[in-house]
Amino acid sequence: MTFHVVGAGVAGLAGALLLAKAGHRVAIHEAAPSPGGRARALPDGTDNGTHALLGANRVALRFLGAIGARDAWIEPEPAGLPVLDLADHQARCVALSPLGWARGARRPGGLTLGGLLALMRLALPGADRTVAAAFAAHPALLRTLVEPLTVAALNTPAEEASARLLGIVLRRLALPGAAKLFVASRGLGPDLVAPAIATLACHGATLRSGARLRAILREGGRATALDFGEEIIALQPEDEVMLAVPPWEAARLLPEVPAPDRHAPILNLHFAHATEGPVRFIGLLGGLAQWVLVRPGGVAVTVSAADDSVGLSDDVAAVRIWPEVREAALSFGLPGDWPVAPPRARAVRERRATPRHGITPRPRPPRRPLANVALAGDWTLPDLPATIEAAVRSGETAAAVLMSAPLPKDPA
């Protein structure tokens, strides 16, 4: 009996690990030359894009623990998130959780009692509306807190993003420890993908890269063979398949599966600027960029919901973004030289980084579209934003479904 896992993104890796740890024979098939999917290292070791996790992402953090990588994800800003407002050049430290707002200094700008009530109302059931509509009466809070959180968590502009989904994110942030922010200290390669692959190998799972599933042959509601072009793998009656591919590939392979078809881009700009200090993570308001991750190897800048900027050339993006980075670095006293001229930069454009999280409900695909096939992937859990947390949850759920085991419990 073999469990075939198609797709070695986070969902496939997490699902494969549960299967392999349960003692099953697991074969992972990945189309790209290397694993990781949308959370991967590029051939030169650079991350495709900055990935942050929150304390609220308990299942993702548990997965990091299971692959021995939990300690590699560090909290760069334990005292609160440094945020520079480029409009008025104010630099402050903001608590991401309402629990931290008791201390006035950590409150986001523009927070009033009315704004707090509007945030609390997001938790109430009711018809969905856009985040911008929900905060129309609180423009200052929308600008300083709600819009940046929306773009970071939902990768969708506030004028389009679902207030209901943002409410789910905010409810999770209200728990103790939930708003701690973690980043990979070295990068996604050494701190996520490589440890996952090594752990899987220890449990006997195999990984084949460059193996793109072209078609699923089927008969009587079951998959009978996996067509990889040069190789067709006939499935034995007891074999099972986890399809852990992005939505557009799932829709191509199984056209009857409802899958999101509108996606939002993320632009990451990597500056070749070596620094001396510790890892830092800074938020920007009112600029083109939203997040700056400073690691000794370089400075990575994120523009989420990047519909308007994903088309910029590397040079234009660098010229526009570097002054924002420099001002942030100087405002927060980051060590080293921050020259006026932008260092060499390279952009990574993920045009389909996540589904768009708008107010039209995302389709809810079946867990088992065929008798011996289960679906995984960040997009398969429409009640959650498409993130690493959703990807791990989906992979672990699909593994449990395939093993007819109880669904994994949430960590306490």
Ligand SMILES: Cc1cc2nc3c(=O)[nH]c(=O)nc-3n(C[C@H](O)[C@H](O)[C@H](O)COP(=O)(O)OP(=O)(O)OC[C@H]3O[C@@H](n4cnc5c(N)ncnc54)[C@H](O)[C@@H]3O)c2cc1C
């Ligand atoms: C730039 C960027 C920044 C992000 N930032 C964050 C963040 O800060 N925090 C966070 O939690 N999330 C973030 N995300 C989202 C996160 O990366 C994704 O939610 C997660 O990686 C999705 O994992 P997945 O396994 O569901 O899908 P994928 O990563 O897309 O994995 C699917 C895999 O299937 C493979 N595949 C596709 N078709 C086939 C086929 N036919 N045959 C075989 N293999 C196939 C693909 O190559 C891929 O490896 C970000 C995403 C991007 C792009």
